Amino acid sequence: MNPAQLSAAVVDALASLVDSGALVLPDGVPAEVTIERPRQKGHGDYATNVAMQLAKKAGTNPRALGELLAAELVKADGVAAVEVAGPGFLNVSVEAGAQGAVAADIVAAGAAYGRNEAQAGERVNVEFISANPTGPLHLGHTRWAVVGDAIARVLEAAGAGVTREFYINDRGNQMDLFGASIEARAFGEPVPEDGYHGGYVGELAEQILAAQPELREMPAGEERTAAFREAGYSLQLAEQQDVLRRFNTVFDVWFSERSLHASDDVVAGLEKLRSQGHLFDADGALWMRTTDFGDDRDRVLLRTNGVLTYFASDTAYYVNKRERGFDRCLYLLGADHHGYVGRLKAMAACAGDDPERNIEVLIGQLVKILRDGEEVRLSKRAGEIITLEELMDEIGVDALRYSLARYPSDSPLVLDVAEITRASNDNPVYYVQYGHARTCRMMANAADLGMEVPTGEDFDPSLLSHERDGELLRALAEFPRVVASAAELREPHRVARYLEDTVSVFNKWYDTKECRMLPQGDEPVQPVNLARLVLVVASRTVIANGLGLLGVTAPERM
Template structure:
């Protein structure tokens, strides 16, 4: 019996008590009932505080209400006993057969185990990298590439329709400086003092000239534009390739240019989008500029959209981009921003309110903290290619995709991190990613050995779930049954690190099960139904570990 099934049984019992007149609930039967695993042995398989939660409304002492619920709940199939404890807690023991059935259900469900419908019907846009196409992706992008992608994965597992979006900052002065830098490198001239440095600029210049040898002979103005656009295309293609190798994929690569129409026409695109917001009553003209009255919704000051000289502000682009997302039909727009963007939270929410939306439901801003990577006790700062911050591809080469992704995913995004290369790459039980992956590989080895012995996991009518009665089997079964709730919670709270920590706990529970419960027959021992039942439990554990690792974008190796 899973926590979800027990939750349903509790709701049914409460509804029956109300229908029979045994209790009165003025606020109705709750839509959420807490069901959790007890922390202490001897307190059953699950516990709930539902009686404490409802006692005041029902006008009953909590223990009296708990007793009424317990009497009805004990009659539910699959429940062995219900004990009223303390001030009104219910400790619930599940029948061995009902608990063991979880293993069969998991194996039958396969890769879909853990998927729920808690966010079904919700269209979510999640923008988790906003970068200039003027250089390689760096460490700052790396954390969001992992966390944003993992959030998207758990949101999808919770039933949401998710679109991953990369915002390309491909407009403005930085693009001209980038083009001028590549052009200078190609012509053998000094790179502008305020231009882009690093070996990658010279690499780009060589690639651009190799692809179009005649580019250097173009007239100066035409040549500059040609270098800018060719270098832009090459650098963006490289960013796409880097992210694909890092197991991060985007559904939409949104160009800032598309918001503005032609490069010199500021009266179309963004400006036109902004004019559509006048009807909301929060735009006003003052001193020749167009403003948004964001102070109406808690911002510390009103924001300029179009300056008196006709130039658009960054906030104007942000506003038009948000309106564009909403016009594409997204119910919620999630932004993942860096540690230096705390000031954006209030203004973005105020902007959504000025656009006529609910800032608490239509827009969500998550702020991530910085990451430091140590090697031999020294912080990695310099890049061989970029000359400044270490790049994503250098990190992958140094650490590897799996350990880098898992390590960045297992911590809350709003906590600063200092990570050590040696710790992330060592193959020992002290390394969380190795610990979880090793559990999956060990299980795969057991299942291969079983095949060699002519032994398969029990299935269908040959499986007797009542055989899985050992204490360690019960602990493992309850842990596996928790997986869908962990995924749903990770999605609701935007905290994929909950999946990583769950996997580590479950891997530990599995190892303790394996140390106490012999899975394969020894020597001349004849295979039994218990061996086959335990093999099914082992297979179910492998399914959960693989599904959890997939939510983090990490592989589940069968050999290590």
């Protein structure tokens, strides 16, 4: 019996009491109730405070309602005992067979275990990297490359339709400076002072000249600069895409800022806002009256010189997303964008949307990487930035992803290279991955003895009756709820912390002599050995599925 099944049993018990007239609930029976794992041994397998929540509405006290509900709930299949504790908590013990059946359910579900329908029907656009195609992705992009992707993964696991979107800042003066910088390196001339000076610019110049030698003969001027700009753009964007793919972060849409202007989407977006009555002209410029919706000042969209602002592009881009059918537009922005939250919310309101539903902005804090106690700041290739590619090469994809995913993104983070690459149980990613590898080794050992995972009547769940069996089963049963919570709160670090706790429970179970999976010596394989093989397979399934939600591999050997 898992938490969802017990929740349904409690709801059924409440409905039965209401139907019999023993209980009156003016607001009706809740669709579900909260089920928790007790913190102390001896308090049953699960606990709920539903009696405390409903007592006032029912016109009684929590303890009395608890007693009434306990007497009804104990009749449910799989419930062994119900105790009323304290002011009205219900501590529920389930039958070993009902508890053990969780393992078979997990094995049967396989890769689908943990998925749920909590976010079903939601179409979510997750924009979690917005970068210029003028240089390598760097440490500043790395945290969102992990957390944004993990948020998208848990949202999908919770039933939402998700599109991962990368916004390419490919318009404006920085692109022209990029082209001029490459051109200067190609002809051995000084790079513009406010241009791009990293070593990668010279590499791009060499690649472009090798592919387009005719550029050497082209006279200097706007046309030649534009040729270097466009060629550099294509090469740099392709590199960003390749690096992210190797980092296990794959985007569904690479959206070009240029495309907004080329398709007149900016004009169309502004016209829609004008029809909503929130644009006005003043001092020769076009403004959006965002102060109507809590912004600290109104925002300029079109300057007096006829140039559109970045906020105009942002506005048109949001309108474009909504017109593509997304119910919720989720933005993941860096720490230096905190001031954007209010204006983006106000902009959504000006577009006629609900700023508390249709748009959501998350702010991520900075990450520092330490090597030998010193902060890593410089890149051999990119100058004053440390690139994502260099971090991947030095730390490894799995270690870097897991280390960034296991902390709340709104907290500053300091990672030490030596600590997150150490092959030790003190290293969380190693600890969890080794837990998975251990389950795989146990399954291989079982196969060597001819043991096959029992199904149907061949599996007796009541044999998983040891206290450690129950602890592990309850931990595994929590996974779907952890996934749903991570999706709802946009906090994938909950999955990482859950995995660490669950592997700890698994290791304690593994170390318990009474819970050995393999027969000892010349002993024949017994039904209890096969039952525990199911529990091992279920554990492997949960660990693998959890690591998958973080974009981290689940190795079979370490």
